[in-house]
Amino acid sequence: MERTVSEVARLAGISVRTLRHYDAIGLLPPGHVAPNGYRYYGRAELLRLQRILLLRELDVPLQAIGRILAQQDDEITALRDHREQLVQERRRLDAVIGSVDRTLESLSGDDSVGDDEFFAGLSAGRSRLQLDLTERFGPEVGASFEAAVRATDGWTREDYERMGDEGRRLLLRLSAARTRGVPPDSPEALELMELHYQGVYDLWQADATGYYRLGDVLVENADQRAMIATVDPDLPPWLSAAVKAYAVRKLGYR
Missing domain, CATH: 1.10.1660.10 (Multidrug-efflux Transporter Regulator; Chain: A; Domain 2)
Known part of the structure; x- marks a missing residue:
């Protein structure tokens, strides 16, 4: 038919x-x-x-x-291959969700997450992000991210938790703006994004191109999207658009 x-x-x-x-x-x-x-x-x-x-x-x-x-000409073989890819993706997402859950428990004051597990989860998340950045944008960006990681050598768990608290507070402000209907390219949003850019720049001296590309990472990288979505499930695409708007309007990205 x-x-x-x-x-x-x-x-x-x-x-x-x-x-x-x-x-x-x-x-x-x-x-x-x-x-x-x-x-x-x-x-x-x-x-x-x-x-x-x-x-x-x-x-x-x-x-x-x-x-x-x-x-692939054989439908059965093709579908089996697709199923295996889906299974692998499910396993990866399960690992991501577990990492995010452990981080949330830690940031919420749950002492059941030991320091070893905390830093193991942090290291695993960084490795995934560096691999993603390298695959997307090339080894130069991956190396730049690695240099940013080295800048935090010697940080204690309390340092990371303090940084996480500051980041979460900013995400809550951004979520409130989104909920009120503030456009991501509006003056109010760009003023908030100045804080976001400075937070990124303190660790990674991203230029206009790097920061613009970060907008894609925030929605396409499972770890980053999940972390933002814990504050507001609808925030990742809004924040992505705001990052790109800031890169264009304030950093001169073309």
């Missing part, structure tokens, strides 16, 4: 525009196009769309999805 673009979009929970984009870039051509220009999709196209949407759930870029699908 063949289905129209609108039928496939409704079944898959995506827009007609998305399907047309997939067709335009060669990722999901229709089974055939009628003389009147209507596109029709059969079972093979629906199975391919299923694979595409599974990979998109894993944040795989469209260009990479095209390469993956070109190498």
Whole structure:
């Protein structure tokens, strides 16, 4: 049975525009196009769309999805590979959630988290963030982050908890602004973001480009997004936009 673009979009929970984009870039051509220009999709196209949407759930870029699908013709093998990727992602997120929970317990005054566990979680989180930064922006940014970490050598647990308390207070102020409907590029938001930028700069001397790119990290890096979301689940995208606005308006990013 063949289905129209609108039928496939409704079944898959995506827009007609998305399907047309997939067709335009060669990722999901229709089974055939009628003389009147209507596109029709059969079972093979629906199975391919299923694979595409599974990979998109894993944040795989469209260009990479095209390469993956070109190498896998067997639906069962492809789906098994996708399942394994999902399992690995679940394990990674479980580890992230555990790390965030332990940090929250510590910052809330829970003495059950020992110093060894506290610093182990801190080290693991830093390692994940450095790897993410290096993969996104290259070894130079990763090295810059490592230098920032070295600047905190000798800090005690109390130092980190004090820094965490200051960061949380700022996030609460930013959340209050967002809740009141303050646009992330407004003068009020940019004034608050001056505090955020100074907090970042104290540890990492980020230039306009580095700070702008940090906006993506805050929503795309699972650790960073989860940490911000503990204060306000809707804050990460707002803060990301505010970071980018500050980089453009105040730091001269182009």
